[in-house]
Amino acid sequence: MPAAPSPAAALAERRARARAALPPPVERVGALRWMRDNLFSSLANTLLTLLTVAALALVVPPILMWAFVGSVWYPPDPEVCRAATGACWAVIVEKHRVMFFGLYPYAEHWRPFLAVILYVVAVALTCWRRCWSWQVLVPLWAASLAAIVVLMLGGIFGLTVIDTGQWGGVPLTMVVFTATVTLGLPLGVVLALGRRSEMPVIRLLSVLFIEFIRAVPLVTILFCAAVVFPLFLPPGWNVDKMVRVLIGMGIFYGCYFAEVIRGGLQAIPRGQYEAAASLGLSYWRTTRKIILPQALRIVIPGLMNHIISAFKNSTLVIIVGLFDLLNATGAAVADPLWIRYYTEGYLFVAAVYFVGAFALSKYSQQLERWLAEGRRY
Amino acid sequence: MAHDGPPRQALAAALGSLVVRSLAVQVATAVVVAALVYLLVSNAAENLVRQGIASGFGFLRHEAGYDVGETWIQHSARNTYAHTLFVGFLNTLYVSVLGIAFATLLGIVVGVARVSRNWLIARLSAVYVEVFRNTPLLLQIVFWYTVMRQLPPPRQALHPFEGVFLSNRGLVHAIPVWTPVHGWMLAALLVGVGASLALGYWSRRRREATGASTPVLWPSLALVLGLPVGAWLLGGAPSAVDLPALRGFNFRGGATHSPEFVALLTSLVAYISAFIGEIVRAGIQAVAIGQREAARSLGLREGLILRLIVIPQALRVIVPPLTSQYLNLVKDSSLAVWIGYPDLVSVANTAINQTGQAVEGIVIMMTVYLTISLSISLFMNWYNSRVALRG
Structure with a gap:
């Protein structure tokens, strides 16, 4: 009598039959x-x-x-483009320095170029999971921001001083976006904590501030920063216009971040607060060690939505006269020789913004998956 | 020493100190904020006096001295600033209302197409959403404005359909000639809407009382569409159309929309409809498949399933984010200032440049947007409370 087949053999046989089907x-x-x-x-x-x-x-x-x-990439000559049947991408070849660096002095273009490279590297490292620790990110950003400011502004190491009024193009877009996020996030945390505070005065002030800023258009905030704010300074004081605009953008997005972060704070179960209280932790230690790490983790996808919006709306600074990528492109294609090829110029810039925003949104989806990994219960 | 007294006393002391500390923090914050506001306001007053700029809203009664390109009410350069700002406000409302209407319609189409079982349609709709959602709105506005400005002059205007012309002067299209009959049609429409609302109310009461159902949808449609058509036929079916025609260097007749307006509306609709499309898709996908299957197993027809099961549940998910998109559209319409469509912000901006009264001008802008935003929020909250789960 043959021995009964072992389970493994039975499985193998079933697999073989399935293959033969x-x-x-x-x-x-x-x-x-x-x-x-x-x-x-x-x-x-x-x-x-x-x-x-x-x-x-x-x-x-x-x-x-x-x-x-039918398109023309080279040579950058409007006459050649006129004869061609297709797009005149040569306008980008001809105007790319103006589009990318705006009014920045031509001979010094290597400085913003280096700044952009530095920035891209810093962003890439930040997106990489291995680098996610304060010991890496804080020195990284402190060093690269300092280097970028030194490169752009000059004044030391024998670099000529370039006034912020002459900054433009991609570096300006990058500065506006970074400043908006780095000013907005801490402000958002403070406002969200304020809105959840048990002290009525603090709560009321936070609610009024958040709801007021969220109800008005960004354009009016920028007007405030550019036109009205100098009136409120003591006579003789002066704050650089670009700095004022950056603070305005930071305050505006801070209020949107605050509402997202508040959602995260509300999602933390009461038990967490009670456990921290029973350990005798103070309000600030509870907030810093227990509540915020959990709350911020929950709201990262929501924050990313507003960060993408901040990236796109960095274009609004042109309304108060800054020369970002969009404004520089507008100025480049306004050249009467090339005005016929504005479509190509704008399509190219649209593609640049699209790549940025699309990459951010894909990264945000990846982030959501990574964050979900630790929470499969 | 803290631990000397009985526990009850220590607790009271601790509580007392907590209350005292909280009060102290609040009073200190209030004082700091008040001091800051006082400092800023006194600085501003001093600066204004120093620069010789008048303050207060008295300038609103002065003659503005500038024309506004597009108006809905009588307006000239002789009118006051208040009147001119009101013209700008009406323009903001006009582009916002049209924008919300078109963006909602297009957004619904895009959202439904994204969940279509037809692969091609779903992919196309996804491409639409990604392209328009990931490009800055201001870039779209600038682009369409340049496109409009670079169109041929009226003599060589593009003529895609009968009665529609596109040129660097804007969009011109045919409109029906206004007759009293159109007024009657409008009245008939209002009567139709009122009657169908009453019918819906009566039918619900009857169903709750007796359980018998009355058809509502088709009679309502017949009332809303039929009454105006009936009025039109009774009025002798006036069908005269005001066709635009080239006279000299420009068009006469028809309705004209400026290049600024066309560029702004196109961009707002394209941008916001991409977001609304995503909201609609999320709403549709939020209705569990089991709900449809349960409805089918009860023997409901597909139309009824959509109307009674799917749409009410989807709306619950859709309405809150839709509200914030409407608010975004109204606020984003302020980007008009860049291309010079005379909305509230650009009209007020001109006023600021002329009078130097920046503080007042911006206070007016902010107050108006605050009012619009709060009104939309209140209305949508009311609507949301109607579609939300009860109990």
Whole structure:
């Protein structure tokens, strides 16, 4: 009598039988099946698909022809572009220094260029999980921000002083965005704690401030910073316009961050506060060691939404006369020789912003997955 | 020593010290804030006197001296600042209301398309959302404005449809010639809406009392659409259309929208509708599939499932974020100042430049936006309380 098959052997046999089974019929797998499921599942769907394909066939080929086939990249000469049938990307080749660095003195362009490289490296390191510790991030940002300011502003190491009024293009966009986030986050934490405070005066002040700022457009805050704020300073005092605008952006986004962080604070169970109190921790130690680390972790995805918005809305500083990437591009394509090719210029800048915002939003989704890993209970 | 007294006393002391400390912190904060405000205001007063700038809102009664490109009420450069600012406010409202209407419609289409079972439609809609959501709004506005400005002059205007012209003077399209019959149609529409609301109320009362259901949707549609059409037919079906035509260097007739307005509205609608599309998609996907299946197993028709099961539950998820998108649209319409569409901010900005009264000008802007934002919040909160779960 043969011995009963071991479980492993039985499993192997079942696997072998499964392998030997017939493949599913052709009409149930593969491209045909996929198309029937996803494009032609009903009469209405078929009609919709055909109409869409027709519309795409009408629109897409001319755009591709314009963008690639008949286009001119080089030489940067408006006469060559005029003769061409497609896009004139040469406008970017011709104007890229103005677009990227704005009014910054031409001979010194290597300084903002180096600053941008430094910044990109710092951002890349910050996004990398291995670097997520205060011991790495704080020195990293302190050092790179200091280096960027020294490079851009000059005044030491034999660098000529370049006034902030001459900053422009990508470095300015980068400064505005970074300042908005680094000023806004601490302010947001303070305002959110204030709004959750048990002291009525503090709570009332925080609520009024947050709700007021959130109800008005960013443009009015920027006007305040650029036009009204100097009036409120003691006579003789002067704060640089760019600094004022950065503070305005920081306050505006601080209030939006505050509302997101408040959501995180509300999500912390009462037991956490009670446990900290029973250990005899003071309010600030409870907040710093127990509450904030948990609350901020929860709200990172929500914060990222506003951070992306801050990135896009850094363009608004042009309304008070700063020369960021968008304004510099506008000035570059306003050149009468090249004005016909404004579409190419703006499309290029749109692509730059799109890549930034899209990368931020994809990274935020990845962040959400990473943060969910530790909380599978 | 702290531990000398009986425990009850120590507790009281600790509580007392907590209360005292909290009071002290609050009083100190209030004093610091008040002192700061006082300091700023006295600085401002001193600076204004020093620079010879008048203060107060007296300037509102002075003649403004500048024209506003687009107005909804009678306006000229002779009017007061108050009147001119009101014209700007109406323009803000106009572009906001149209923007909200179009963005909602387009957003619903985009959101429904994103969950379509048709792969092509779903992908196209996703591309639309990503492209318009991830590009700065101001860049879109600047781009469309440049496009409008670079269009050919009226003589070579683009003419995509009968009665529609696009040129560097803006968008011109045909409108029906206004007759008294149109007034009657408007009245009939209001009567129709009122009657269908009454019908809905009566039908709900009847169902609650007797359990018998009355059809509401089709009669309501018939009332809302049928009454105006009936009024139109009774009035002799006036169908005269005011067609725009080229006279000299510009168009006569029809309705004209400035390049600034077209650029602003297009960008606002494209940008906000991408966000609304995502909200609608999230709302639809938030309704558990089991809800549809349960409804089918009860034998409900697909239309009824949508109307009674899916939409009410989706709305609960959709309405709060939709509110903040509406608020965003109203606030974002202030970007008009960059291209010179005469909204409240750009009209007030001109007033500030002319009078130098920046503080007052910005106070007016902020107050108006505060009022608009609070009104929309209140209305949407009221609507939300109607669609939210009760109990």
